[in-house]
Amino acid sequence: MRPEETMNFNRPPNPELTLGAKRLDYFGDYIFSRLSKQKAKIEKETGEKVLDFGAGNPDFPPSEKLIDKLSEFIHEKDAHYYPGYKAIPEFRDGIIHWYEKRFSVHLEENELMPLLGAKNAIAYLPLAFLNQGDEVLRPDPGYQGYDGPILIADGNVALYNLNEANNFKINFNSLKRSITPKTRFIYFNAPSNPTAATTDINEMKQLVDLVNSVNQQKKTREKKLFIVSDFAYADITFDNYQAPSILEIPGAKKVAIELQSMSKTCSLAGYRIGYAVGNSEILARLSQIKNQYDSGLTKPLQKMAAHALTNFDKDWQKKMISEYQSRSQKIKKYFEKIELTGKEPKASLYRWLKIPDNFKNSEDFAQKLLNEKRILVTPGTAFGKSSACQNHVRVSICVDISKIDNYDWNL
Numbered sequence: 001m002r003p004e005e006t007m008n009f010n011r012p013p014n015p016e017l018t019l020g021a022k023r024l025d026y027f028g029d030y031i032f033s034r035l036s037k038q039k040a041k042i043e044k045e046t047g048e049k050v051l052d053f054g055a056g057n058p059d060f061p062p063s064e065k066l067i068d069k070l071s072e073f074i075h076e077k078d079a080h081y082y083p084g085y086k087a088i089p090e091f092r093d094g095i096i097h098w099y100e101k102r103f104s105v106h107l108e109e110n111e112l113m114p115l116l117g118a119k120n121a122i123a124y125l126p127l128a129f130l131n132q133g134d135e136v137l138r139p140d141p142g143y144q145g146y147d148g149p150i151l152i153a154d155g156n157v158a159l160y161n162l163n164e165a166n167n168f169k170i171n172f173n174s175l176k177r178s179i180t181p182k183t184r185f186i187y188f189n190a191p192s193n194p195t196a197a198t199t200d201i202n203e204m205k206q207l208v209d210l211v212n213s214v215n216q217q218k219k220t221r222e223k224k225l226f227i228v229s230d231f232a233y234a235d236i237t238f239d240n241y242q243a244p245s246i247l248e249i250p251g252a253k254k255v256a257i258e259l260q261s262m263s264k265t266c267s268l269a270g271y272r273i274g275y276a277v278g279n280s281e282i283l284a285r286l287s288q289i290k291n292q293y294d295s296g297l298t299k300p301l302q303k304m305a306a307h308a309l310t311n312f313d314k315d316w317q318k319k320m321i322s323e324y325q326s327r328s329q330k331i332k333k334y335f336e337k338i339e340l341t342g343k344e345p346k347a348s349l350y351r352w353l354k355i356p357d358n359f360k361n362s363e364d365f366a367q368k369l370l371n372e373k374r375i376l377v378t379p380g381t382a383f384g385k386s387s388a389c390q391n392h393v394r395v396s397i398c399v400d401i402s403k404i405d406n407y408d409w410n411l
């Protein structure tokens with residue numbers, strides 16, 4: 001698939017632009033920026049607020065205990081030094097402790113690295129692993145943030161379909177057919193943005209087995225395939241559901257890394273803290289590139305993350321989950337009034353809802369809701385090309401819904 005054939009990146013070169021590199025032409029008028037411009041216009045014209053279910057920006061305040069700790073760490077005498085590229089001992093031990101306790105997975109020191117958020121790895125993985133024309137497979141519907149970095153690295157985005165009939169789980173026959181000699185890695189994301197679908201040990205085992213069997217058929221010098229498990233929503237789970245880590249699968253470390261984010265787990269999105277774990281060689285290559293671009297994760301932030309992982313504030317987490325869940329239930333009730341329905345999510349910050357049959361597609365539906373009702377949702381088309389993207393919208397639960405009653409919910 002060439003860049004111009006991939007979603008969102010079909011803008012022709014603009015000859016009038018006298019600044020900027022050619023690669024900027026890959027990025028079309030991003031759906032989120034389009035929606036936010038329209039939102040601003042409507043608010044200006046009507047003088048009234050739009051009820052915005054668009055972004056998944058965790059708004060629940062972080063644990064105060066954690067922020068108190070951060071202010072202690074900021075005052076330590078070495079806080080202002082360059083932090084170094086590897087995890088400082090406290091963060092290393094915190095990650096090891098967390099994986100041991102939460103997933104019964106043992107990690108060695110070279111099987112982990114700090115990140116400035118999961119997106120930090122998503123930005124650099126393609127630069128570390130793709131040559132021109134190489135491919136990355138990502139789920140459709142799936143997180144659109146994977147695409148830009150792949151294109152910047154002269155790679156191609158290949159999509160693997162997830163569909164509703166299969167509960168948005170992988171169809172392995174179809175995924176197998178999508179793997180080519182040019183496929184370098186496969187993104188796997190569960191709990192999923194945008195569908196909120198979760199996974200189980202069986203699905204992940206099949207994925208690990210598939211990648212292992214593809215690699216076994218490769219010749220000695222051929223590039224190996226691997227999995228990037230994006231586990232950003234690992235700890236936003238409901239009703240006692242516990243999301244499994246791909247590293248729980250025996251042999252997964254041979255073919256997988258996993259991205260973790262404190263953005264959702266600890267509601268620290270603005271602080272930019274995450275980490276990657278898993279195959280040490282993949283992490284070493286990723287570090288080689290990343291070290292060219294940034295100088296590591298601020299020491300006080302590493303210490304705060306270490307503290308969170310070793311003294312996890314369960315009371316705080318319970319409150320956060322219960323707040324998200326009660327909002328989610330209320331949101332469900334209101335969206336049912338306009339005939340939007342979907343499965344009860346076991347995890348994530350989103351509801352993935354099917355639009356009524358009489359609408360052409362999710363983009364038309366989202367436009368109508370915004371223009372006529374001052375309610376903003378993200379059309380499924382922002383996440384892929386599959387039929388599920390055409391007839392679903394994503395509704396974020398990171399929203400102040402205190403004024404939800406004030407909106408007209410009749411279509």
Ligand SMILES: Cc1ncc(COP(=O)(O)O)c(C=O)c1O
Pocket residue numbers: 056116117118119120143189192193230232260261262263269273274
């Ligand atoms: C699926 C997915 N992966 C990664 C990220 C980025 O997470 P972070 O804030 O850790 O960079 C997001 C953010 O919304 C996401 O939805």
